[in-house]
Amino acid sequence: MSAAVLPVRPGIPADSRLRFSGILRSEWIKLTSLRSTLWSLLTIILVGIGLSFVLALTMESAGVPDEPSVRFTLSIVAIGAACGQFVAAVLGVLAISGEYSTKMVQSTLAAVPSRLPVLAAKAMVLLGLVTAVGLVTLFGSWAATYAMFDDLGLAVSLAEPGLAGALLGAALFLGLTATFALGVGAILRSAAGGVAAVLGVLLLLPLALSLLGNSMEWVAAVTPYGFAAAGESMWSIPAGPAAGSPVPGTPLTPGAGGLVVLAWTTMSLVLGALTLRGRDA
Structure with a gap:
C-alpha cells in the first residue's frame, strides 16, 4: 500500500512579491486614499492661490x-x-507616523522585510505628489493674478527670465519639505514629535540663528545654509544678470539653495532609514 502523494503548491516567487514597482504602487494607494492627504493638498492649493489673489487685490x-x-x-x-x-x-x-499609530506598519514591513524600499517608495511618491501640487499652486497663483497685474501695467509673462524657474523652484521646495519631514517622522515615529521637530527647523531655527547672528559672526555665516533660508533662495531672483549671481542677502544662488535643501532632505532620509532598520516596528 503506497502513501498518497499530495500535490505541491507552487509558492509565490519572492521577486514578484518584493518588486519595487509593486511597493511603489502600494505606497501611492496608501497615501492617496487617506483623507488627511486630500485635505492637506487642497489646503496648499486653495490657501496659496487665495492669498496670492487677496494680496494682488490690495497691492x-x-x-x-x-x-x-x-x-x-x-x-x-x-x-x-x-x-x-x-x-x-x-x-x-503623517505619511509614516500614521502607520505606526495604527500598527499598519507591521503588515507593511512583514511584506517587505528589507524595509528600506518602503521608505524609498514613500519618499518618491510624496516628492512627486507634493511637487505636482506645488506646480498647480504656483502657476495657478500666477494665472489668477495676471489680470490684476495687467490692469496696473505690471504684468510679467512666464517667458520673462527668472519667473518660470522661480516658480519651479518653489514647487520643488514644497516637495522636498514633505520628503524631509518624512525622514524626521521615520526617526521619531510620533506625529506630535515629528511635527514639532520639523516646525522647529522651519520656524524656530531661523529665528534663533537670526538673533545669535547679531553677536556671533560664524552664526551669521551659516544662517543662509539652514533649511528654510536655503529653500527661500530657490524661488528668489539673483542680484545680477550674470550666471552664478547669488540671491540678495545670501551667498547662495537658487541652484545652490536647492542643493542645500536636498542635502538636508538626504540626511533626514538616511537617518530615518537607519532608524527603520535598527528598531522593531
Whole structure:
C-alpha cells in the first residue's frame, strides 16, 4: 500500500512579491486614499492661490513698482510656497507616523522585510505628489493674478527670465519639505514629535540663528545654509544678470539653495532609514 502523494503548491516567487514597482504602487494607494492627504493638498492649493489673489487685490494701496518686476511678482504669487511648506511638513510626518499609530506598519514591513524600499517608495511618491501640487499652486497663483497685474501695467509673462524657474523652484521646495519631514517622522515615529521637530527647523531655527547672528559672526555665516533660508533662495531672483549671481542677502544662488535643501532632505532620509532598520516596528 503506497502513501498518497499530495500535490505541491507552487509558492509565490519572492521577486514578484518584493518588486519595487509593486511597493511603489502600494505606497501611492496608501497615501492617496487617506483623507488627511486630500485635505492637506487642497489646503496648499486653495490657501496659496487665495492669498496670492487677496494680496494682488490690495497691492496698489500697499505700493507697487513703476514698471513690471519679476521680483515683485514673485512676492505675490510665491506666497503659496511660504505658507504651504508648513502643510507639506505635516503631511510628510503623517505619511509614516500614521502607520505606526495604527500598527499598519507591521503588515507593511512583514511584506517587505528589507524595509528600506518602503521608505524609498514613500519618499518618491510624496516628492512627486507634493511637487505636482506645488506646480498647480504656483502657476495657478500666477494665472489668477495676471489680470490684476495687467490692469496696473505690471504684468510679467512666464517667458520673462527668472519667473518660470522661480516658480519651479518653489514647487520643488514644497516637495522636498514633505520628503524631509518624512525622514524626521521615520526617526521619531510620533506625529506630535515629528511635527514639532520639523516646525522647529522651519520656524524656530531661523529665528534663533537670526538673533545669535547679531553677536556671533560664524552664526551669521551659516544662517543662509539652514533649511528654510536655503529653500527661500530657490524661488528668489539673483542680484545680477550674470550666471552664478547669488540671491540678495545670501551667498547662495537658487541652484545652490536647492542643493542645500536636498542635502538636508538626504540626511533626514538616511537617518530615518537607519532608524527603520535598527528598531522593531
